[in-house]
Amino acid sequence: MTQLSAIVFAVRRALAAQGMSLSTGHAQQLAAAALGHNNLASYQASNDDAGLALASVIVFDSGRLHDRATELGYHGSAFAQALSAVLEARFPTARIYSDHEDWLTDVQRHFELAIINNGHVESEVAMTNGTFPRIDIELPWWETLDEYDGDDLSTEIEGLVTVDQGDDRAYYGHEIDVRATLTVERFGRRLFGDYRLEVEKAGLRWLGEPNPSF
Structure with missing residues (x-):
């Protein structure tokens, strides 16, 4: 889970700079949801971590992300914006879609x-x-x-x-x-x-x- 761990670390740092505190576990759950998974275990069982480095298009599951954020008590839009910025920096040739x-x-x-x-x-x-x-x-x-x-x-x-x-x-x-x-x-x-x-x-x-x- 090398890719997701690095992405989550960068997202948490970006949100902390905005005054938003987010645990590593919750950030992992939200990132997994944004990538279409019901939970972190589903992401870990998939090959998506390797696929991230290969993809030229990354499409968020906005509904799943916002539902998970609500369950955990966070603002889904703020996380989505931070995640998008981190992905754009990490994979500059990839196109990121929020929906x-x-x-x-x-x-x-x-x-x-x-x-x-x-x-x-x-x-x-x-x-x-x-x-x-x-x-x-x-x-x-x-x-x-x-x-x-x-x-x-x-x-x-x-x-x-x-x-x-x-x-x-x-x-x-x-x-x-x-x-x-x-x-x-x-x-x-x-x-x-x-x-x-x-x-x-x-x-x-x-x-x-x-x-x-x-």
Whole structure:
């Protein structure tokens, strides 16, 4: 538990400078909660301590942290701010999110942009005579971050890239079917790494007709 111990020490020192006293045991419990664990024993039984050094994204479990802070008689927001500052200093290349919904919104936006910028999709868009390609996707991970079995987050999506079509251009279609696999590397309950996109298939709906290959 080398990482957590060092992090907790720095958080306690930062809070002490603000006039807030926090025992080591309670600080460990709060840090474990922020990282998605019900208690310190759960954190110790996991591989999250090793995952902290590997993660490029750390996402707080704000609900669990605030519930645990209330149980212990502390201010959850003050602890979260101190923990975030310590993590940013210790892991300067990592992005820290205070809430998983904020993170998932960014992940969703990342994959939407990655899809429309994918070479296979761009080739199909080029045949439309349209402009401003876009896609809306819905990730299935809003309620599943508590479970971690050692695997990455991965899901297959089928969606439509649409374009704006000008009246002064020949119309060949304005929708592109896309099938893709979206993967987020995972190192712990709230610890993540690279985002990976694999577009398996992209096909223009010629003249707006359904694509028979999908």
